[in-house]
Amino acid sequence: MKEGEGELYAVRLEKRRRLDALGIDPYPYAFSRTATAAALEARHEALPAGAETSEEVAVAGRIRAMRNSGMFLDLHDASGKIQVFCHKDFLGPEGFSLLRLLDIGDIAGVKGRVRRTPRGELTVNAQELTLLAKALRPLPEKFHGLADIELRHRQRYLDLIMNRGSRDTFLSRSRVVGAMRRWLASEGYLEVETPMLHPIPGGASAKPFVTHHNALDLDLYLRIAPELHLKRLLVGGLSDRLFEINRCFRNEGLSPRHNPEFTSLELYEAYVDYGAMMALTETLIVEAAEAALGTRRITYGGTEIDLSPPWPRRSMAELVLEATGVDFLALADDGGARRAAEAEGAQLEGRESWGQAMEALFAARVEDRLIAPIHVTGFPRDISPLAKADRRDKRLAERFETFIYGWEIANAFSELTDPLDQNERFLDQMRARAMGDEEAQPLDEDYVRALEYGLPPCGGLGIGIDRLVMLLTDSPSIRDVILFPTLRPR
RNA sequence: GAGCCCGUAGCUCAGCCGGUAGAGCAACUGACUUUUAAUCAGUAGGUCUCGGGUUCGAAUCCCGGCGGGCUCACCA
Numbered sequence: 260m261k262e263g264e265g266e267l268y269a270v271r272l273e274k275r276r277r278l279d280a281l282g283i284d285p286y287p288y289a290f291s292r293t294a295t296a297a298a299l300e301a302r303h304e305a306l307p308a309g310a311e312t313s314e315e316v317a318v319a320g321r322i323r324a325m326r327n328s329g330m331f332l333d334l335h336d337a338s339g340k341i342q343v344f345c346h347k348d349f350l351g352p353e354g355f356s357l358l359r360l361l362d363i364g365d366i367a368g369v370k371g372r373v374r375r376t377p378r379g380e381l382t383v384n385a386q387e388l389t390l391l392a393k394a395l396r397p398l399p400e401k402f403h404g405l406a407d408i409e410l411r412h413r414q415r416y417l418d419l420i421m422n423r424g425s426r427d428t429f430l431s432r433s434r435v436v437g438a439m440r441r442w443l444a445s446e447g448y449l450e451v452e453t454p455m456l457h458p459i460p461g462g463a464s465a466k467p468f469v470t471h472h473n474a475l476d477l478d479l480y481l482r483i484a485p486e487l488h489l490k491r492l493l494v495g496g497l498s499d500r501l502f503e504i505n506r507c508f509r510n511e512g513l514s515p516r517h518n519p520e521f522t523s524l525e526l527y528e529a530y531v532d533y534g535a536m537m538a539l540t541e542t543l544i545v546e547a548a549e550a551a552l553g554t555r556r557i558t559y560g561g562t563e564i565d566l567s568p569p570w571p572r573r574s575m576a577e578l579v580l581e582a583t584g585v586d587f588l589a590l591a592d593d594g595g596a597r598r599a600a601e602a603e604g605a606q607l608e609g610r611e612s613w614g615q616a617m618e619a620l621f622a623a624r625v626e627d628r629l630i631a632p633i634h635v636t637g638f639p640r641d642i643s644p645l646a647k648a649d650r651r652d653k654r655l656a657e658r659f660e661t662f663i664y665g666w667e668i669a670n671a672f673s674e675l676t677d678p679l680d681q682n683e684r685f686l687d688q689m690r691a692r693a694m695g696d697e698e699a700q701p702l703d704e705d706y707v708r709a710l711e712y713g714l715p716p717c718g719g720l721g722i723g724i725d726r727l728v729m730l731l732t733d734s735p736s737i738r739d740v741i742l743f744p745t746l747r748p749r
Numbered sequence: 750g751a752g753c754c755c756g757u758a759g760c761u762c763a764g765c766c767g768g769u770a771g772a773g774c775a776a777c778u779g780a781c782u783u784u785u786a787a788u789c790a791g792u793a794g795g796u797c798u799c800g801g802g803u804u805c806g807a808a809u810c811c812c813g814g815c816g817g818g819c820u821c822a823c824c825a
Contacts, residue, residue: 265758265759265794265795266759266776266777266793266794267759267775267776267794268759270776270777271776324784324785324786324787326783326784326785326786326787326788327781327782327783327784327787327788328780328781328782330782330783330784331783331784331785331787333785342784342785344783344784346782346783362775362776363775364775376783376784376785377783378783378784378785380783380784380785382783396759397759397760397775397776398759398760398775399759399760399761399774399775400759400760400761400773400774400775400786401760401774401775401786402760402761402773402774402786403760403761403762403773403774404760404761405760405761406760406761406762407756407760407761407817408817408818409756409816409817409818410760410817412817421760463824463825464824465823465824465825466823466824507825509823509824509825511823511824511825512750512822512823512824514819514820514821514823514824515818515819516824516825517823517824517825518825521825523825606822666825667824667825668825670825698823698824721825723825725825726825736818737825746816746817747815747816747817749815749816749817
């Protein structure tokens with residue numbers, strides 16, 4: 260006896276025993292089906308109520324409802340629902356003895372002729388009934404379904420069976436990623452896969468997961484970003500346009516917008532700067548929205564957002580000045596920047612640089628007001644160690660982040676290609692690390708060596724797929740858009 | 750990691766100013782046999798998340814653990 264199921268489980272086990280006794284395999288190997296529910300509905304759209312056809316089909320799916328003591332079954336396959344009619348006019352005695360051993364939740368195959376009942380339901384008159392998988396556990400209640408958020412995440416298979424909306428969300432997610440891949444491929448971007456296991460975790464500021472390789476006796480880190488490897492490929496000239504859509508791992512807290520593993524699109528293109536990345540961001544997100552929703556006007560949590568490009572471009576300093584009256588570009592030193600940021604409500608630790616102080620104030624006072632899509636430019640250089648300096652103001656980087664609904668959706672820059680400058684930036688990061696900044700980026704000597712062979716000028720772009728899907732599917736939690744989100748084991 | 754809230758039958762939920770548990774669906778038995786959350790009658794099903802405490806008596810009050818949700822912090 261399995262835990263907890265008690266009588267319901269025992270009853271179904273007994274039915275399985277009786278099936279064995281009748282020589283019926285409750286878990287056969289295959290079933291030759293000839294139609295899906297949706298295909299039948301499409302084919303017989305015009306079939307009037309009460310009409311019968313001579314078309315013989317074989318359908319298969321999960322029994323989701325039984326009415327009139329099993330005379331009517333609702334069979335659900337991945338495409339939709341088809342009703343099955345079990346009547347002694349069509350189904351033989353062996354079919355009826357099997358029917359008595361079927362339960363809601365079982366997977367069954369049905370062969371028979373198609374008709375539309377007088378009440379208008381497309382139906383297969385069962386001539387043969389085949390059990391394809393006996394369910395030993397009962398499904399959740401048919402009307403309210405599975406509502407418990409924890410169970411929906413832990414037992415996603417049940418969530419998918421019971422909740423149409425959840426299914427739709429993941430189908431949308433697949434369409435979003437598919438649309439991006441297709442568009443990128445059609446524009447000549449090459450998809451690549453780079454390592455998940457990194458000896459040095461680089462390409463972002465984040466705490467990594469550590470693991471260990473036994474044969475090499477080597478600690479390895481689950482990647483926090485693919486960035487440095489992708490740019491190595493640009494050095495190698497594998498393609499002038501390449502991207503990766505894959506997982507990143509960050510060892511940080513969980514929240515409705517953070518899962519320890521998440522999916523990003525990272526893209527690099529030679530011979531362009533970050534201006535090109537803005538246009539690309541707009542195109543990709545509109546492609547994604549149209550794939551998921553068929554429109555570029557979305558509603559998230561009751562807020563309507565129009566994704567139609569072009570999106571405004573505003574600098575961080577400008578937005579901070581508007582919101583707080585503080586002009587960071589007029590502040591020279593770190594201390595003054597910290598005092599100004601704290602005076603306006605940013606929470607600091609006291610060792611922030613000028614750029615970190617401005618960003619903290621931006622996060623505190625500006626970010627969550629950026630509801631409509633906007634590219635925020637003019638990120639401080641000292642928090643952008645992989646970006647080229649702004650060609651007009653060396654305190655800034657040629658970097659932007661795209662915000663929608665107050666969330667960072669994209670992050671892009673004119674990539675730093677000067678190996679000596681890059682080495683200096685790494686050394687600055689190492690100093691910050693030594694001062695206690697755990698997320699400062701470690702020096703990757705091989706990456707600098709790659710730059711020494713010559714990285715063409717290039718733009719790079721990262722888009723957070725999970726959050727984008729949240730926006731497009733109106734999902735309140737990142738766990739609603741990740742099939743198996745990270746949970747404490749129970 | 751901190752604060753607030755939640756955990757009752759397989760599922761969805763009542764009960765919670767203390768008197769050892771209810772409904773609907775699912776299940777079982779039967780009726781019905783062209784239904785649509787089918788219907789009708791009946792039956793069975795619970796260490797009330799776990800452990801302590803208070804009390805004559807705890808699902809209910811208190812403390813702690815476990816799991817979850819939200820908010821905050823870190824981040825995308």
